Amino acid sequence: MxxxxxxxxxxxxxxxxxxxxxxxxxxxxxxxxxxxxxxxxxxxxxxxxxxxxxxxxxxxxxxxxxxxxxxxxxxxxxxxxxxxxxxxxxxxxxxxxxxxxxxxxxxxxxxxxxxxxxxxxxxxxxxxxxxxxxxxxxxxxxxxxxxxxxxxxxxxxxxxxxxxxxxxxxxxxxxxxxxPWSIAIRSLQREAIRLDPNFNGGDYNDEHYPESGMRMARKLGVITYRSALEWDGRFGRVRLDSDRSDDEPFGLEFQVESYLEAHARRFVRQYDPNCYLYLSRSMDWFDxxxxxxxxxxxxxxxxxxxxxxxxxxxxxxxxxxxxxxxxxxxxxxxxxxxxxxxxxxxxxxxxxxxxxxxxxxxxxxxxxxxxxxxxxx
Amino acid sequence: MxxxxxxxxxxxxxxxxxxxxxxxxxxxxxxxxxxxxxxxxxxxxxxxxxxxxxxxxxxxxxxxxxxxxxxxxxxxxxxxxxxxxxxxxxxxxxxxxxxxxxxxxxxxxxxxxxxxxxxxxxxxxxxxxxxxxxxxxxxxxxxxxxxxxxxxxxxxxxxxxxxxxxxxxxxxxxxxxxxPWSIAIRSLQREAIRLDPNFNGGDYNDEHYPESGMRMARKLGVITYRSALEWDGRFGRVRLDSDRSDDEPFGLEFQVESYLEAHARRFVRQYDPNCYLYLSRSMDWFDxxxxxxxxxxxxxxxxxxxxxxxxxxxxxxxxxxxxxxxxxxxxxxxxxxxxxxxxxxxxxxxxxxxxxxxxxxxxxxxxxxxxxxxxxx
Known part of the structure; x- marks a missing residue:
């Protein structure tokens, strides 16, 4: 890192x-x-x-x-x-x-x-x-x-x-x-990381990395850092060009989905999953x-x-x-x-x-x- | 079903x-x-x-x-x-x-x-x-x-x-x-289901069922159906009794986490994942x-x-x-x-x-x- x-x-x-x-x-x-x-x-x-x-x-x-x-x-x-x-x-x-x-x-x-x-x-x-x-x-x-x-x-x-x-x-x-609502969001982010088979109890490496868990956690982060009001003005209901959309069933279709995907992909290899878990939990504990x-x-x-x-x-x-x-x-x-x-x-x-x-x-x-x-x- | x-x-x-x-x-x-x-x-x-x-x-x-x-x-x-x-x-x-x-x-x-x-x-x-x-x-x-x-x-x-x-x-x-904000939430719920190895492109069965994906999706649903204000009054920062909390690292600790877990566990086997995906996406498409x-x-x-x-x-x-x-x-x-x-x-x-x-x-x-x-x- x-x-x-x-x-x-x-x-x-x-x-x-x-x-x-x-x-x-x-x-x-x-x-x-x-x-x-x-x-x-x-x-x-x-x-x-x-x-x-x-x-x-x-x-x-x-x-x-x-x-x-x-x-x-x-x-x-x-x-x-x-x-x-x-x-x-x-x-x-x-x-x-x-x-x-x-x-x-x-x-x-x-x-x-x-x-x-x-x-x-x-x-x-x-x-x-x-x-x-x-x-x-x-x-x-x-x-x-x-x-x-x-x-x-x-x-x-x-x-x-x-x-x-x-x-x-x-x-x-x-x-x-x-x-408690914020704890619930963070708990779900941590669960996404922990459930990724590549997380392996914190013992991952660059080849076997909890990529999808981190991506889910980060997407949920980005969503809850923002608001419905802002994104309506920013993305509206704009769809992806057909050559950028996802062919697989239930794949990416709207610009907002593609934005999240790109944002999350950038993050997942730039932040260590264990560090993320430790800092996330420290917030839940704080009173x-x-x-x-x-x-x-x-x-x-x-x-x-x-x-x-x-x-x-x-x-x-x-x-x-x-x-x-x-x-x-x-x-x-x-x-x-x-x-x-x-x-x-x-x-x-x-x-x-x-x-x-x-x-x-x-x-x-x-x-x-x-x-x-x-x-x- | x-x-x-x-x-x-x-x-x-x-x-x-x-x-x-x-x-x-x-x-x-x-x-x-x-x-x-x-x-x-x-x-x-x-x-x-x-x-x-x-x-x-x-x-x-x-x-x-x-x-x-x-x-x-x-x-x-x-x-x-x-x-x-x-x-x-x-x-x-x-x-x-x-x-x-x-x-x-x-x-x-x-x-x-x-x-x-x-x-x-x-x-x-x-x-x-x-x-x-x-x-x-x-x-x-x-x-x-x-x-x-x-x-x-x-x-x-x-x-x-x-x-x-x-x-x-x-x-x-x-x-x-x-x-778009709601599309982002629903897209993430669908992604959680689709990423579950047991989902298998929609071809799951009772033995190989996308349990963890559905649990994640449902938890995210329950969180976004409610509000921080309500949950503060309802759960506050109450912790689980030590015999109900989770021993594994980063396991359940707060009442709100246990509530979500129980709620999601009840739902996952009572709603078909494919039906969930189809109805969820129908909402995204609606204008x-x-x-x-x-x-x-x-x-x-x-x-x-x-x-x-x-x-x-x-x-x-x-x-x-x-x-x-x-x-x-x-x-x-x-x-x-x-x-x-x-x-x-x-x-x-x-x-x-x-x-x-x-x-x-x-x-x-x-x-x-x-x-x-x-x-x-």
């Missing part, structure tokens, strides 16, 4: 051993990251972005790698996250196959990939790893901690486990706990309320208590009205809970049609929102 | 041969149905219900079968569809395995099940079959044609292909065309606009022209605000389009949390809505 680590990636070693929340520990683990801009003398102009499940650390072009990144319109000189002012850091998640240590990495104890011997991975482990990166980079306190999607969960876990690590927070399409002693029967109150235990100056939660995977109520919950903890916190609902993925495409809306928050710091 | 046809089912033979819209014809085909109440002398008190993909014709208890049906709270003496006043008919869809002729039925030409030799099935074929049932039952004109989900598509096709067949129409969670001569580049205007070509007295389109599969905009489109055709047509949005399935469970809302419409006829 090393071929998918972008040039210019840097690494910070985690403490060895690095203890994992649910048991076990990692030896010689490290976190991949990239930076933009310059840390000032006061060490107080750092903004860290915790991404979603699949991205690498190459969020935008920089001197080490001029290729455009996955959040290019958001990060750079004069852009919403303005690298003329901010020292910007992006980390690749612990458990990923795109630079940081994960199930596809070599276990130093055996010299072979961890696969299923990787310890159970939680959102909190990823949070602890990033907190270590922040300290190692010599950042006193993050001016702003930004978390997207899964990264929004990781950011909340950082804030509760490492008080004072950030002065402010932007949570984009994130959540303080996994909802910020588990960090508070008392657990009531009301799961909403439970989560809310976790949010209220976070103390930061200001926060902004942004969500898309068409997001079915991390629905807007979850970003509202984050803003309401952080306000209880004393933050000046707001929720900004976006009328973007692109669903959960809106922050990756609807820059006309997300750009000004992020810029507006950072400019007032 | 005959074991899944409820006792008390009756049949009406279709004309033989019965020509199919996309080519081919059926010999000796028939439609399963049940009735409630009595047709009056004027033959003008008939209400016909066209159900969704999976239900049989046993919508409610009757003298032939006292078992509760799948729409029991809606149909009966004094109920919203009041059988003291109305002569009520429910048909099982053409292509189903629950009574009507479909891919699991015996092809009289070979003495073996049709399987993939069944001709391509369209929504319109189902509509023509029901129109024949209406005539055979001696009904002059339906007082009201009710269609749920896929049945809402079938009902619209009946109205455009058989002008005058109904005086009024209730469309519940239906659509005048398949949206009422295809019945109008001119086809523009604007798919919304195209569909709207189809609706405006229907001429009935009154119509009610009901949809759930949380429906992601047949979203509310589609019921609004039906009401708007039928109004253009001259109908007194309204759309009634329901704040039900249960998504596409709301009409099967939220009787407190759907009961009065249906009753209110029928009472004024």
């Amino acid at each position: 090393t071929e998918f680590i972008p040039p210019g990636t840097r690494w910070i070693d985690l403490p060895s051993p690095f203890p994992m929340k649910r048991g076990g520990e990692l030896q010689g683990a490290r976190i991949a990251y990239e930076t933009w801009g310059t840390l000032n003398a006061a060490r107080d102009n750092a903004v860290l972005v915790a991404p979603g499940l699949s991205p690498n650390a190459h969020m935008a072009a920089n001197s080490a790698n001029p290729d455009a990144g996955w959040w290019e319109p958001m990060v750079g000189p004069g852009k919403p996250i303005d690298t003329d002012r901010w020292y910007v850091v992006c980390t690749n998640p612990l458990g990923s196959c795109k630079g940081s240590t994960g199930p596809a990495s070599i276990d130093p104890a055996t010299g072979t990939p961890y696969r299923f011997s990787f310890p159970e991975l939680s959102i909190e482990d990823g949070a602890d790893a990033i907190a270590h990166v922040v300290r190692e980079l010599g950042i006193g306190q993050l001016a702003c901690l930004v978390g997207n999607s899964m990264g929004g969960m990781v950011a909340l876990a950082m804030l509760i486990r490492h008080p004072g690590i950030a002065r402010t927070h932007i949570n984009i399409s994130g959540a303080a706990r996994a909802l 910020l309320g588990d960090h508070c002693a008392q657990r009531g029967t009301d799961s909403r109150a439970h989560t809310r208590a976790g949010l209220a235990a976070i103390h930061i100056e200001r926060a902004l939660a942004i969500g898309a009205e068409t997001d079915i995977l991390f629905p807007l109520q979850q970003q509202q919950e984050i803003a309401d809970g952080l306000r209880e903890g004393g933050a000046d916190a707001q929720c900004l609902p976006m009328p973007s049609p692109q669903g959960h993925d809106a922050f990756l495409v609807d820059f006309d809306r997300y750009g000004p929102a992020v810029r507006g928050f950072l400019d007032t710091l | 005959t074991e899944f046809i409820p006792p008390g089912t009756r049949w009406i033979d279709l004309p033989s041969p019965f020509p199919m819209k996309r080519g081919g014809e059926l010999q000796g085909a028939r439609i399963a149905y049940e009735t409630w109440g009595t047709l009056n002398a004027a033959r003008d008190n008939a209400v016909l219900v066209a159900p969704g993909l999976s239900p049989n014709a046993h919508m409610a208890a009757n003298s032939a079968n006292p078992d509760a049906g799948w729409w029991e709270p809606m149909v009966g003496p004094g109920k919203p569809i009041d059988t003291d006043r109305w002569y009520v008919v429910c048909t099982n869809p053409l292509g189903s395995c629950k009574g009507s002729t479909g891919p699991a039925s015996i092809d009289p030409a070979t003495g073996t099940p049709y399987r993939f030799s069944f001709p391509e099935l369209s929504i319109e074929d189902g509509a023509d079959a029901i129109a024949h049932v209406v005539r055979e039952l001696g009904i002059g004109q339906l007082a009201c044609l009710v269609g749920n989900s896929m049945g809402g598509m079938v009902a619209l096709a009946m109205l455009i292909r058989h002008p005058g067949i109904a005086r009024t129409h209730i469309n519940i969670s239906g659509a005048a065309r398949a949206l 009422l606009g295809d019945h109008c001569a001119q086809r523009g580049t604007d798919s919304r205007a195209h569909t709207r022209a189809g609706l405006a070509a229907i001429h009935i007295e009154r119509a009610l389109a009901i949809g759930a605000e949380t429906d992601i599969l047949f979203p509310l905009q589609q019921q609004q489109e039906i009401a708007d389009g039928l109004r253009e055709g001259g109908a007194d047509a309204q759309c009634l949005p329901m704040p039900s949390p249960q998504g596409h399935d709301a009409f099967l469970v939220d009787f407190d809302r759907y009961g009065p809505a249906v009753r209110g419409f029928l009472d004024t006829l």
Whole structure:
């Protein structure tokens, strides 16, 4: 999988051993990251972005790698996250196959990939790893901690486990706990991978690879990252040309099916199935309320208590009205809970049609929102 | 599959041969149905219900079968569809395995099940079959044609292909065309079935049955029939008792996963996979606009022209605000389009949390809505 680590990636070693929340520990683990801009003398102009499940650390072009990144319109000189002012850091998640240590990495104890011997991975482990990166980079306190999607969960876990690590927070399409509907979707994605005969209990290789399971899982991901509204405008009922359609019974016929197929095919060999399973499950397990002693029967109150235990100056939660995977109520919950903890916190609902993925495409809306928050710091 | 046809089912033979819209014809085909109440002398008190993909014709208890049906709270003496006043008919869809002729039925030409030799099935074929049932039952004109989900598509096709067949129409969670997002979901369900090695191009049997493919397809169905909002209240983050959870890595852990598993396991052996594929694809193909001569580049205007070509007295389109599969905009489109055709047509949005399935469970809302419409006829 090393071929998918972008040039210019840097690494910070985690403490060895690095203890994992649910048991076990990692030896010689490290976190991949990239930076933009310059840390000032006061060490107080750092903004860290915790991404979603699949991205690498190459969020935008920089001197080490001029290729455009996955959040290019958001990060750079004069852009919403303005690298003329901010020292910007992006980390690749612990458990990923795109630079940081994960199930596809070599276990130093055996010299072979961890696969299923990787310890159970939680959102909190990823949070602890990033907190270590922040300290190692010599950042006193993050001016702003930004978390997207899964990264929004990781950011909340950082804030509760490492008080004072950030002065402010932007949570984009994130959540303080996994909802059962989202768990159901992710569970089905994992089942598709596990059911593929080539998955072989995590012991696949390039020749015997769970291609069809990964393809199903990714298609389901892409579908639930978007919305019916957007796709109606984008694909309508356009059919494939007869020479591109599928001859076999029940084969591809509509443009939307072909789009999904192409998108999934690109992904399946670029993301390690075991890493996907581990990170997917870590989201299901996440509930910020588990960090508070008392657990009531009301799961909403439970989560809310976790949010209220976070103390930061200001926060902004942004969500898309068409997001079915991390629905807007979850970003509202984050803003309401952080306000209880004393933050000046707001929720900004976006009328973007692109669903959960809106922050990756609807820059006309997300750009000004992020810029507006950072400019007032 | 005959074991899944409820006792008390009756049949009406279709004309033989019965020509199919996309080519081919059926010999000796028939439609399963049940009735409630009595047709009056004027033959003008008939209400016909066209159900969704999976239900049989046993919508409610009757003298032939006292078992509760799948729409029991809606149909009966004094109920919203009041059988003291109305002569009520429910048909099982053409292509189903629950009574009507479909891919699991015996092809009289070979003495073996049709399987993939069944001709391509369209929504319109189902509509023509029901129109024949209406005539055979001696009904002059339906007082009201009710269609749920896929049945809402079938009902619209009946109205455009058989002008005058109904005086009024209730469309519940239906659509005048398949949206690309819904096509994507159904395409993925079909792919899960087709990828199961036991599917064997439709040539499976009870021993070698595409169990895991059907389970995946059904789970995806159940997930998309519901909503995140409802499941949060229903399942929250409750975990399984340790003796019910799954020991294998990445096995079942949350109640919502176990619910889905149980639900899917019940379904997979009670619905024929080939029938599922044929009916699922018939929905993807459906666009009422295809019945109008001119086809523009604007798919919304195209569909709207189809609706405006229907001429009935009154119509009610009901949809759930949380429906992601047949979203509310589609019921609004039906009401708007039928109004253009001259109908007194309204759309009634329901704040039900249960998504596409709301009409099967939220009787407190759907009961009065249906009753209110029928009472004024």
